[in-house]
Amino acid sequence: MPDGNDISGLQADDPVAVRFAKMAAMRAAGDEPYKDRFDRTHTASELKTACADLASGESAGLEAAVAGRVMAKRDQGKIAFLVVRDGTGEIQLFCKADVMGVDRFRETLDAIDLGDWVGASGEVVRTRRGELSVVPAEIVVLSKSLRPLPEKFHGLTDVETRYRQRYVDLIANPEVRQTFEKRFQAIAAIRRYMESQGFLEVETPMLHPIPGGATARPFVTHHNALDMDLYLRIAPELYLKRLLVGGFERVFELNRSFRNEGISVRHNPEFTMLEAYQAFTNLEGMMRLAEGIVTSAAQAACGSLVVDYQGTRIDFTPPWPRRTLVDLTSEAAGKEVSFARSLDDLRGLCDEHGVAWEPGWGKGKLITELFEKLAEHSVTGPMFVTEYPLETSPLARKKPSEPDLTERFEVIVAGREIANAFSELIDPVDQRERFEAQARAKAGGDDEAMGYDEDYLRAMEYGMPPAGGLGVGIDRLVMLLTDSPSIRDVILFPHMRPEA
Template sequence: MAEEITEIIEDDPIEVRRAKRAALMAAGQDPYGRAFDRSHTVAELNEGWAHLADGDSTEDEVTIAGRVMAKRVQGKIAFLELREAGEDIQLFCRINALGEDAFAALCDLDVGDWIGVHGTMMRTKRGQLSVGVDSFELLSKSLRPLPEKFHGLTDKETRYRQRYVDLVMNPEVRSVFEKRFKIVSAIRRYMEDQGFYEVETPFLHAIIGGANAKPFITHFNALDRDYYLRIATELPLKRLLVGGFEKVFEIGRQFRNEGMDPFHNPEFTTMEAYQAFTDLDGMMDLTEGYIKAAAMAACGTLSITYQGTEVNLDGTWRRASMVELASEGAGEDVSFERTRDELVGILERNGGHAEAAWGKGKLIAEIFEAVAEEKLTQPTFVIDHPLEVSPLAKKHPDNPELTQRFELFIMGHEYANAFTELNDPVDQAERFRAQVEAKDLGDDEAMGYDADYIRALEYGMPPAGGVGVGIDRLVMLLTDAPSIRDVLLFPHMKDETPAGGARSAAPAASVATDPAPEPVDFSNVVIEPLFADEVDFDTFSKSDFRAVKVLACEAVPKSKKLLQFTLDDGTGEERTILSGIHAYYEPEELVGKTLIAITNLPPRKMMGIDSCGMIISAVHEVPGDDGEPEERLNLLMVDDRIPAGAKLY
């Protein structure tokens, strides 16, 4: 039965298109097409007929399909821009060639519609390569208008959330993902050429293992027990070495229930590889090889630029110990020869904070992060990591406090992590027990005791090297992308409407409204007691509270809590303030907001960055699901009409 044609609402483009769809169906036409045989791609037309001179016509028949990206009607002639696989070509449409009815139907098409066309190749007198259309058919009716052509889709959050539109409107985004596909393919080919088998291991793990990270937990109904989404593929892959496969690798997803920032996403892609009868040096050679292969596939060169800095991937990359690099960065000796208190002092002088449970090895690793990491611009293998932070690595033969492990750093960030693998079951069991003790003391990222893995090692695992590389971060480097979200097709985002908020029941609504806030049961709220001590007016008046505008906001690398704000405080100079609120807000949602800050606090160095002031927030507690109190935090956001620098009295 034909669909009833609803009244057209002229000022609502979605309803106009829905009415066109209804009219087509009422006329017995399917607005969602069928299979369509093409003779060429648009790219093949652009290449194969590039020789045509201005004004040339041919009898070369072609059949192509694509999305209408622009339409211009001039009397009895219409020009359409058709895009397919990132390539554009003009359609030259005349009423004489199509006939009146078909020409009218063509003029009724909307930008965004998918069509198939048949015609002949030509070049207009103005030099535009074109297809002279003699017939067309609608393959898919677009009901939602694309963003306006000349301004495109520029809002980052909308781009990430609606990647399908981002790919249509921004050809450079498509190029990034084409490079990503080439990078993954090049790594896979390189590994296979080196004799590695690609294998698949489970996503669901009964025990956390292979890395120190907080896992996602799910319930396995059939076994009636909790399982973890994998945080690494290491232990299953090394079981295969026990079983006799000498070279194995896996490219796949890992899941870590941790924060999001420009270099981290809770769901990410890695390549892990393990090879029998080799060691750390073999893994460094292998890593240089597959990264260089990926760079050549994506960039065609080993000399690349990342965010304005030249990076040379050619030649043999530097190899230096963590102790050596930490000492260089700190300007003094950083080693196991120092007392723990001395190492704590070095860390705190460089903006870090030491926890009571940390030994010398962890302190050295933290000092390295604070003073050396960001300086490692060119490819550098950081070797000889402390045993305390490397529970799966083999001890260094010359120093039992160190391990045979490397991390590859480029542009101040880690790209790969590798070991001479520990294959002593007794030693491994001791390290697992240490991890269990750490978990009992409150470390929710520590590994569990994997008895089956110990059993596998007891059957004998050959000496081996292993390496893991972050594919997403490598793609960022080779595509010059500033954020991991720029190289993930579908990055994780906060809900458009908070849980419990009202959602519009009308899917065709085209005007966005602010979502209703999540209701708060104030009867359960717990607030801190008011101060009993009074403060005199002169002391209070010394605190300089100002309205500030958020110019930029980003997560601080290596911190799960800190956000770095760049603020307009009305002085004409940008102000930087760090705030530990990442658990409550994503940085992009705060840009453009008007906040309140105290601006005359002395600068405080946090993660090596001077924080000049404090963002004001309101904190309360509510009972959690387990009945224990949970903290809630809300930034003090004020009317955007308040100018930057306005003082609070």
């Protein structure tokens, strides 16, 4: 791309060179190609609403100033048609030489290219063909586009380019804009629902001295003034639960979290979660909260609790069924999978089904891996999968009758987790023992083991009320609500490798 007005490296007929030349010509004529404002009176949707009853061939008796990007141009000599898109839709400019003046008409139309931002003022009419239009007395270029848009009929289809140049993707593919509008509607609905349930939205640190709240590999940075390493948060959990100790009984955070792990259709290093904590409730309360959050988002984004995802119909209508992790895994394996089996038996089951395992893993980790590899993908859902092993749930309350299991669920939909919840562990002695186990795992080479957070233990020792906690993966939820196969489809600017 040339710098400034330098087009020396381009052929004269190159589309970029042609546009640079038009920009230079505007400046030479005293017409700044990048204006600082335009006094718009109507958006496209406002005009369509105001003139909904206007008959073909009639004038609305209304003058309007509209602005937007030129998406189509049809020049027929003494008349021309421009389709201009703003943030609400499209409106046609019905340009006439006898209205604009012959010289001004030709000069203006020749200067305008697809992709330019323009403003136009004039009479509002409906053409004989029924198209609501503005007949401009004047059109001004507000921002000159120096790169041509993707080819009109094929749009922008290369996936890598779409993700890397989201700004062009949004211009070329209107359905992409609709996906993100649904995302924003879902998030707004979740906020409204949480507030209606008495939750306070709070903000907690994104830079943590100790990575905690989940088992994941963190990003590390360094604070120069304090001369200390800090970690981008992998979850806000431990800070939110400190607020329970401090007396806030219902808190939530819609947060950005970061995990230095692989990228896939379900994983992005930077992602959005909702985490919520409620005093004086348990897993049952979190089940009701999860159903309320998801159904509120689905209704706002889709207008229905029944959605189609990649060819599968999913009905979010509560109540959702409940199954234990052990039962689902046993069904998928074709034989009993439980803590009653020996460690060697469980390792043998992993070998039998091609599930990789590490020598340091206990029964709980082996059973969890078997579930994730054999059973999870077959759950259409939504389903509460309950009773996760203690070994893989270091912050969840133990199940009283079975100490190897916890009072924890995950919501599985279309074969993937979209939410995770516990009856919270509030016993500081038990929590210390679990942190110590995580520390041993980290010392043994587990990069995802949780850090030992002494300050969090101190907070717990002041007394934490009985509570339930819930985390919802917003990106994965939006994937379901927009029928998007990849998490990159629902993140505006997903992380990519550098361009070659």
